[in-house]
Amino acid sequence: MTDTPAPLEPDRAGRESAAPGPGALFLAFLGIAISGFGGVLPFARRMLVERRGWLSADEFNETLSLCQSLPGPNIVNLSIATGQRFAGARGSVAAVSGLVLAPMMIVIGLGALYGRFGGVERLQGAVMGLGAAAAGLVVATAAKMAEPLLRRRPWSAGPFIILAFAGVGLMHWPLPWVLLGLAPISIAIVWRLRAKAAP
Amino acid sequence: MKPSILGVLVTQFAILSLMAFGGANAVVPEIHRQAVEVHHWMTDKEFAALFAIAQSAPGPNFLVATLVGWKAAGLAGALAATAAMCAPSCLLTYWLVKAWDRYKETAWRNAIAAGVAPVTVGLIGSSALLLVRAADHGWKLAVVTAATAGVAYFTRYNPLWCLAVAGGLGAVGVLG
Numbered sequence: 001m002t003d004t005p006a007p008l009e010p011d012r013a014g015r016e017s018a019a020p021g022p023g024a025l026f027l028a029f030l031g032i033a034i035s036g037f038g039g040v041l042p043f044a045r046r047m048l049v050e051r052r053g054w055l056s057a058d059e060f061n062e063t064l065s066l067c068q069s070l071p072g073p074n075i076v077n078l079s080i081a082t083g084q085r086f087a088g089a090r091g092s093v094a095a096v097s098g099l100v101l102a103p104m105m106i107v108i109g110l111g112a113l114y115g116r117f118g119g120v121e122r123l124q125g126a127v128m129g130l131g132a133a134a135a136g137l138v139v140a141t142a143a144k145m146a147e148p149l150l151r152r153r154p155w156s157a158g159p160f161i162i163l164a165f166a167g168v169g170l171m172h173w174p175l176p177w178v179l180l181g182l183a184p185i186s187i188a189i190v191w192r193l194r195a196k197a198a199p
Numbered sequence: 200m201k202p203s204i205l206g207v208l209v210t211q212f213a214i215l216s217l218m219a220f221g222g223a224n225a226v227v228p229e230i231h232r233q234a235v236e237v238h239h240w241m242t243d244k245e246f247a248a249l250f251a252i253a254q255s256a257p258g259p260n261f262l263v264a265t266l267v268g269w270k271a272a273g274l275a276g277a278l279a280a281t282a283a284m285c286a287p288s289c290l291l292t293y294w295l296v297k298a299w300d301r302y303k304e305t306a307w308r309n310a311i312a313a314g315v316a317p318v319t320v321g322l323i324g325s326s327a328l329l330l331v332r333a334a335d336h337g338w339k340l341a342v343v344t345a346a347t348a349g350v351a352y353f354t355r356y357n358p359l360w361c362l363a364v365a366g367g368l369g370a371v372g373v374l375g
Binding site: 112 | 227229265270288292296312315326348358361366375
């Protein structure tokens, strides 16, 4: 049959580091997604660098740093970039589908269960506990990101952290306006400081 | 009625997709503002519950968008919100990665990343504040939040342990 999925060419069989096709990309990102409890990125590194050997550690870091500087969930951007690199547009679609579809169905299932049994006392208690812990994780994420920034450049970064926090967290202003108002000024300041620092 | 809710979901999440520097946590305050304050799709407490469910399930944590869509407009809303949260940033990333060599380590790309970073930190701090407010009813829950934050900040344990312990404590009723 000609329509069997992704026939392996003889010379490619057994060489896992050869450029993966859409099918392999889908499966790899599916594996990353369903093992990624509480943060997917460490599992992405393990899968792409250590287990499959598709990317070197440096290539992974380089790709990740680009993905982190773009908007959108970092891991989704990473799937797009990795898919594109090995199999073009089809690769990107395969990788992002592998990453998102199964977790999305799991989350919808959990949401439906919660909607149905949300009145049960034990479940309510469990979700309350989970919510408190999840909030703590976000507190830690914010602190971890703030610490190096404040240490390296307190005067150019500090005010923007405070203003963004005050505008969105305290004043409840719409986030797009706060972001579009603050980011260009912050970028311009970084640009000028770097231009001055350059020889 | 339904199509207009879907339209709102798609528009909101598509905009947030392009605003989510540093990941989905940065836009949680805006998702919350739209879902709770502007459109009244859910209460504060329900939002905290949906965020907790998305955070404890496997997979990327932007799936809180899926649950907000589901709560607002059922399965169609869940699919629409997920797609809208992904598609714009995915297209942008795809396009930029294709032109990777041209944009690699250029001065302006670094300046944009460095300039957006503190704003992102302020936004994630806002997420933290609103989630603490929505989740912590009583001092026991506040202790869980503080302990989890401490473990996640100062140690390298997998955060899943904190979620498991907190969920277990809640289920047996000691946090109520």
